[in-house]
Amino acid sequence: MGRKILRRRIIRATLGGSSFVREEKLAGEEPLEIRFGSTAFTTSMRTPGDDFDLVAGFLHAEGIIARAEQLTSMRYCSGTDEDGNQTYNVIEAQLGFGAQVPDLSAARNVVTSSACGICGTNSIDEVHKKSNYVLNPDDGQVQLEALLKMPDTLRDAQRLFDSTGGVHAAGLFNTDGELLILREDVGRHNAVDKVIGAALRANDLPLRQSILQVSGRASFELVQKAAMAGIPVLSAVSAPSSLAVELADECGLTIAGFSRGQSINLYTHAQRILGTK
Incomplete structure (x- = not known):
């Protein structure tokens, strides 16, 4: 599994004071590729952990699925680092009945940064999805x-x-x-x-x-x-x-x-x- 936390030796410097070396903890950031079958759909930068939740939420936000049963399975598939270790950075998702299967010929071919959830989309109209739910005035008081x-x-x-x-x-x-x-x-x-x-x-x-x-x-x-x-x-x-x-x-x-x-x-x-x- 990818690492949520990494450790690195840094130099701590203070104005007018001495500098010293210490170990700092950094939040992990690694790419996650989502595939349908053997075809890549998109790659997003994220902190490893809760990856299946991330994929489900992302596909929902994209308007591809609306309910849990429309995402029939998810699994980690091939993906290794330079030492041959499994990176857990590729997930293959299987869509079920009722899912809006995307046009994979127009799949995003850029890496979505961790700072932007809509980078790589073609237009603001593509982002402005129509919700399946109406927000009633008395909901969530x-x-x-x-x-x-x-x-x-x-x-x-x-x-x-x-x-x-x-x-x-x-x-x-x-x-x-x-x-x-x-x-x-x-x-x-x-x-x-x-x-x-x-x-x-x-x-x-x-x-x-x-x-x-x-x-x-x-x-x-x-x-x-x-x-x-x-x-x-x-x-x-x-x-x-x-x-x-x-x-x-x-x-x-x-x-x-x-x-x-x-x-x-x-x-x-x-x-x-x-x-x-």
Whole structure:
């Protein structure tokens, strides 16, 4: 299995002070290739771990699958490093009845970076997928106090971040503020795919009574992923982009940003957040 954490000797330098050598822990980042049969579909950079969740969530976000039974199997296949060791960096996925089989002749032929979930797509129209679920106005209503506690709860559960300081996190909460699923990755979109993929594989979609809390900013792609999974509320500790707010407004999703313990900015569909004056 690929390594979530790697160790490296570094030089610690301080202004006006002495320099010294120490060992530092780094978050792992390796490519993951997704294949259908023997044909490569795409390659994405990610932190190894929860790879099947990542593949399931990614294929759901791409509109290829909507339910767990449409992904009939996943397995690691050939892939070795320079020493001949299995890298676990290639997954072969088998699609079942009802899946939207992609045109593999137009498969992505670039590596998607861990910073971008839509690199390699041909146009914004290709990204703007239509969700299978309608977000109802009363879905996911949550008390403001519970919502404000979610970033701290998420941070307290981030074991990989504690070790490396170099990963994003996404957490799925219920409306009582209980953390249900936590995933970490060098890519914020990967962390979200892993969360949604885990829920999909458990046949829990749509996630109508849930909140998605993320450790960074709220981007267009994260709004898209949340909406497609039926998640009515997306909360971030940093700012949303203008396009994220426009998409959230359009699809009926509540987007919150700058969640900082005592205050939060509500950008769209604020009626779901109870206890505001």
